[in-house]
Structures are given as structure tokens and as C-alpha cells.
Amino acid sequence: MSEVIYRKYRPKTFAEVVGQRPIKVTLQNEVLSGNLAHAYLFVGPRGTGKTTLARLFARSLNCQNKTANSAEPCNACHNCQANLNNQSMDVIEIDAASHTGVENVRENIIANSYVPAFEVGSYKVFVIDEVHMLSKPAFNALLKTLEEPPKKVIFILATTEIHKVPETIISRCQRFDFKKIPSADIVKRLSEIIEWEKVTMAETLLWQIARRSDGCLRDAESLLGQIISLADGQVDDELASLVLPRNNWQEIDDFVAALRMRNLNTALNQIHKLIDEGVDLETLTADLLEYLRHTMLYKILGADYLRDFDDSFRDLLKNQGDGFELSDLHRLLNIVLTKTNQRHYAMIDQLPLELACVEFLLTEAENTKNNTNITSQVTGDGEQDLSVLKNNWDQIVDKLKKVNNSVAAFLKTAHPLTLDQEQLFLGVEYSFHAEQINKPEFILALKQAVHELLKRSVKIELKVDANYLTNHQNFRGRSEEDVDLAVDVFGGEVV
Ligand SMILES: [Zn+2]
Incomplete structure (x- = not known):
């Protein structure tokens, strides 16, 4: 089901692609003007639309019904249909992760690129996904082709790890850097999907999915798909919690507030309460670190930083941040990070978190003692x-x-x-x-x-x-x- 959602709603036009606006505009302009590069390099995190845009670009290039003022493919002509059904003879997709040998590259790419396109007048488009996985000889073979590119052949190289791609290849390509998709855009897209699927669910749940997906639209759609597959038209918190890890922001907020107010007792009780309720300690720690990081960044960057969060989470971070001294937040984050990094050595699972609380208050007591000494001398x-x-x-x-x-x-x-x-x-x-x-x-x-x-x-x-x-x-x-x-x-x- 989850995979179905992802395929079912894969964008068919540039207009439907979520995010990556500058890239979409440039690609469309190049199609319209005919001013094309021989090779493109799509760089960016997974699930941000690299493959989707590569296919779309190829379809746009070969669409038989293209008009002079739009680069959108018609999605109905023979070429578009073949492309949509992965049956096009002229669009060759290669996953470098599974074809790392130089022979495969020679057979699949180099030799094939000199054979004219199957459809008269079409471009031959090679999409090489995870291109950084190619072996060194494979890169060399590819480089030779890029140096003397055959006519009407276009390479689209996609990678999540640009540092593993040789500079000689990079310099031959027009490079596009894909960004993580902002949560607000992911939520908008998920809202459309649940409408098409005739499912109702609270927007807070969509934000929760977006946050879990960390800018990866594919993950977000996959999570949504898993939840919808369990639902009968209506998704409530309980149902969503079967797929989404429980959201503990309010409890974490209470915990951090207790530390801010130097209330060790409340802070420790809060941890014990969460653990008694069966909250997974790894998730709790990760959430706590994420929460502290957001609060610290809000403190430094201001309200603009919180633009991409849902209302309730934004309010929590804002109130907490306003009450905290930056130096204290920095100290707390450091202590939690250090202590929880040592968790694999602890015999008691929650001990690192407990130690973090105590250390936060103790180091402060020492600082205050030092400050008081200085103050009394000066005054x-x-x-x-x-x-x-x-x-x-x-x-x-x-x-x-x-x-x-x-x-x-x-x-x-x-x-x-x-x-x-x-x-x-x-x-x-x-x-x-x-x-x-x-x-x-x-x-x-x-x-x-x-x-x-x-x-x-x-x-x-x-x-x-x-x-x-x-x-x-x-x-x-x-x-x-x-x-x-x-x-x-x-x-x-x-x-
Ligand atoms: Zn078409």
C-alpha cells in the first residue's frame, strides 16, 4: 500500500512536483529554448525528487505534442505513455548501485549511446542513479563519452554523495542541488493525497509525519500510505500511533522546563514516568536532543527559524527558548549529548539521562560559587x-x-x-x-x-x-x- 501511494501519485508534470522550484524553472527553460547541456548532475538527499524530475525531464524532451510555450509533457502521446510505463526504448535508467562494473557501463551506456534513438527525432536519455557507486574504470569510461558526447544523447547523473564523484565528471555536467522539502510543503502534499484517498485525519498528524520524514517526501508518502492502509476512511491518533512513534513533545517540554527552573525532583520523576509508560529510551533521547537543538537554534536565529513547525510545537519551543539563557541551553545540550553517548556502557538504561540532569545542576552550582567569589571581591x-x-x-x-x-x-x-x-x-x-x-x-x-x-x-x-x-x-x-x-x-x- 505504502509503495502504491508513492507510485500512484508520482507527479506527472513540473507543476505537480513538490519543492525544487529553481531547478524546475531552469529545466523547463532549457527544454523551451533547446539550449540543453549534454550532462546533468542532480545532487541532494534521498527522496527529494531527483529521479522524478529526471524522468519528467526526459518525457518533456521527447513529448510529441509539446507546444512552443510550455515544457509540460502531454502525458498522452506514444512517447509519454512509453515513458510513464517504463517501456521507453530511449530512456535508459541504470542503478549504479547494482551495476558497478566497468563492463556494464560499457555495454549499457557507452556502446548504446552511439546507437540512434529508437523513435525518430527523440533524445536518448541515460539516467544513472547513485552514480557515486560506479567503479573508477567505470567513471573513466563514462568520462570519455562525456568528453565527446554523441548527438541527441543526454546524461542525467543522480547522487546523494557528491564527494564520491570525481571532479572530472562534475566539471562536465550542469549541476543542480536538490534541497530537503520543507515540512509545510510536505504537509500540503499529504493533505492533497488524503483528499484523493477520501481519508480524514488531523493536520497535526500530517505535521508529525513530515517531521519524522526530515525533508524526504518519499518517506512521508510511504508513512502516510502505511497509516491509510490500516484505516477505514478515518485516522485517529491511536491508529496513527501504530505506525508513527509516539509523540512526546509535551512531556519533553515539561522535563526541560523542570531543568530550566532547577527542579531536579520533577525532572527525574518525568523521566521515570515516561519510562514506566513504555516510551522507548532511544526515541526519547533522540527527541530530547532534537527538542534542545531546535530551542537553541530558535534562541540564536529568532522566530524565523520556527516557520517550518506546526503551531503547537512552535509554541512549546518559543516559550522554552524565551525562558532559557543561551549559555544554559548550550550547556544542557552538551551534557545530554555526552552522557547519552556513553549509554552503551551503562548497566541501567536511564542512568545517562539521570546523570545529565544532575550534572546540569551541579556544574551550575560550581559556576555560581565561582561567580559569587569574584563578585564579592569586586563589589x-x-x-x-x-x-x-x-x-x-x-x-x-x-x-x-x-x-x-x-x-x-x-x-x-x-x-x-x-x-x-x-x-x-x-x-x-x-x-x-x-x-x-x-x-x-x-x-x-x-x-x-x-x-x-x-x-x-x-x-x-x-x-x-x-x-x-x-x-x-x-x-x-x-x-x-x-x-x-x-x-x-x-x-x-x-x-
Ligand atoms: Zn507527450
Whole structure:
């Protein structure tokens, strides 16, 4: 069934081919102008349309009903029909993976290329798939033909591994680089197929298929075919899960959020829960790495990077990325990668993941310890001012409510981190909070309030605190004595 879907809906015109627009346009222009190369090189990942376009190109060249202003084959004439049914005498397809010997190349290609096309006026087209598999003598024989190409003969060489193709061959070809098909295009194509097949299924499932296929349309169509073959017109999540591996993004998101918030307990429980539910550990690890990678790339490249994801997944990555410091994400990804690479040595399957969690929190504790040492050396006299500031923080927040009540609400969630002669650093939980607070008139009023309290001017900087929860808890959990001190300074005006 899966293979049937793939064959059944193989595109018959350039217009139907998914993706690869620049290649399609160039090939059609060459057919129309008659300005053809002797050899073409189609380079790119598997399942991205190389063979499909090679056949289509050959059909376009030999179509008997071609008009002057369209390169689309008619798909009805004798030549088109022969090509569609793989019966054309003039289109010779060779899989180099199974014909690696030089003799085969001589027989099949070199000798045959000097015999005129079977149909009068047709081009003889040789499609050599996986051309990198040819032996060295075979390449040499091919090169000789490319150097003195017979008339009306066209070679289309396709490969997934261009680095294995000799430079002498590459330089004789017009090269086209095929790209992975974007998920959005795959989903669009799958939507068409389920409509033709009269099957209903949720779009989220189509996105799941697209993501699993990693830009390979053939894989996507094959997965869809397998699912449809089980269905009776209606595909639900349960049915899809028989073919598609279970999607754990929400659980992985919860797990990563727990680590971000330094909640080791929740993070470890989440792993155990998933394993108890029978989630395959290899899949879980691969998904976790994929999730962290996307989050990190979003953090660096911005919202544009998420264009190719479905809405729910995009929201997860965006929220997580906005809350994470890039340095922490980088560290976490590295730790997970290193630990899970060692999984084959572990006696307990989930131990590497557990170790990754613990290491993520431990290395941070060490970093913080080092940072604290540095800070206290630098700040010196600032320490006393810092504690005065901390003790009177709520009063400062209250004063600023008069400037802007909603921004003051964000300020209340911030806490003074460090203070030296020139600068006060405030820690916030999310970069979004920093953006809210960092408004010129609000910062000015905040500076004035700090000046009033400390009798000196400082610059105010906001930063996302990697240890937000711990630091904020420590800050909030200050002793009763501290509160008394606050009352003194502001003349007992505690609201
Ligand atoms: Zn035709």
C-alpha cells in the first residue's frame, strides 16, 4: 500500500512536483529554448525528487505534442505513455548501485549511446542513479563519452554523495542541488493525497509525519500510505500511533522546563514516568536532543527559524527558548549529548539521562560559587548598599507603582543581584520581563528612587538570572529583622 501511494501519485508534470522550484524553472527553460547541456548532475538527499524530475525531464524532451510555450509533457502521446510505463526504448535508467562494473557501463551506456534513438527525432536519455557507486574504470569510461558526447544523447547523473564523484565528471555536467522539502510543503502534499484517498485525519498528524520524514517526501508518502492502509476512511491518533512513534513533545517540554527552573525532583520523576509508560529510551533521547537543538537554534536565529513547525510545537519551543539563557541551553545540550553517548556502557538504561540532569545542576552550582567569589571581591563596599537595597526593595516597587502600575508588577518579580560603585544588576526570570522594565521613563524613576535611598547614582542593568528561582526565594525569604530595618529607613511607611 505504502509503495502504491508513492507510485500512484508520482507527479506527472513540473507543476505537480513538490519543492525544487529553481531547478524546475531552469529545466523547463532549457527544454523551451533547446539550449540543453549534454550532462546533468542532480545532487541532494534521498527522496527529494531527483529521479522524478529526471524522468519528467526526459518525457518533456521527447513529448510529441509539446507546444512552443510550455515544457509540460502531454502525458498522452506514444512517447509519454512509453515513458510513464517504463517501456521507453530511449530512456535508459541504470542503478549504479547494482551495476558497478566497468563492463556494464560499457555495454549499457557507452556502446548504446552511439546507437540512434529508437523513435525518430527523440533524445536518448541515460539516467544513472547513485552514480557515486560506479567503479573508477567505470567513471573513466563514462568520462570519455562525456568528453565527446554523441548527438541527441543526454546524461542525467543522480547522487546523494557528491564527494564520491570525481571532479572530472562534475566539471562536465550542469549541476543542480536538490534541497530537503520543507515540512509545510510536505504537509500540503499529504493533505492533497488524503483528499484523493477520501481519508480524514488531523493536520497535526500530517505535521508529525513530515517531521519524522526530515525533508524526504518519499518517506512521508510511504508513512502516510502505511497509516491509510490500516484505516477505514478515518485516522485517529491511536491508529496513527501504530505506525508513527509516539509523540512526546509535551512531556519533553515539561522535563526541560523542570531543568530550566532547577527542579531536579520533577525532572527525574518525568523521566521515570515516561519510562514506566513504555516510551522507548532511544526515541526519547533522540527527541530530547532534537527538542534542545531546535530551542537553541530558535534562541540564536529568532522566530524565523520556527516557520517550518506546526503551531503547537512552535509554541512549546518559543516559550522554552524565551525562558532559557543561551549559555544554559548550550550547556544542557552538551551534557545530554555526552552522557547519552556513553549509554552503551551503562548497566541501567536511564542512568545517562539521570546523570545529565544532575550534572546540569551541579556544574551550575560550581559556576555560581565561582561567580559569587569574584563578585564579592569586586563589589567590596557595595555589599552593604546591596543589603540596604534588598531590604527596601518592596518600598521602591511601591513608589514606582505611581509611575506605571503594570511595569511595577514586573519589577516586583525582579531582585537586586550585584551592586558596585557604578552599576546595579537586577535579576529577572525572563528576558520578556527585562524588556518590560527597561523603559526609559521607568528606569529613570527607578534610578531616582535608588538615589534617594543610597544617596548615590548608579546605572541600572537588567539580566535574566540563571538561578532565578533559588535567588528569588533567598531574596524573599529574608528574616524578620530585615523587614524591621526596612520600616526604619522609610519612616514606617510600609504598605
Ligand atoms: Zn507527450
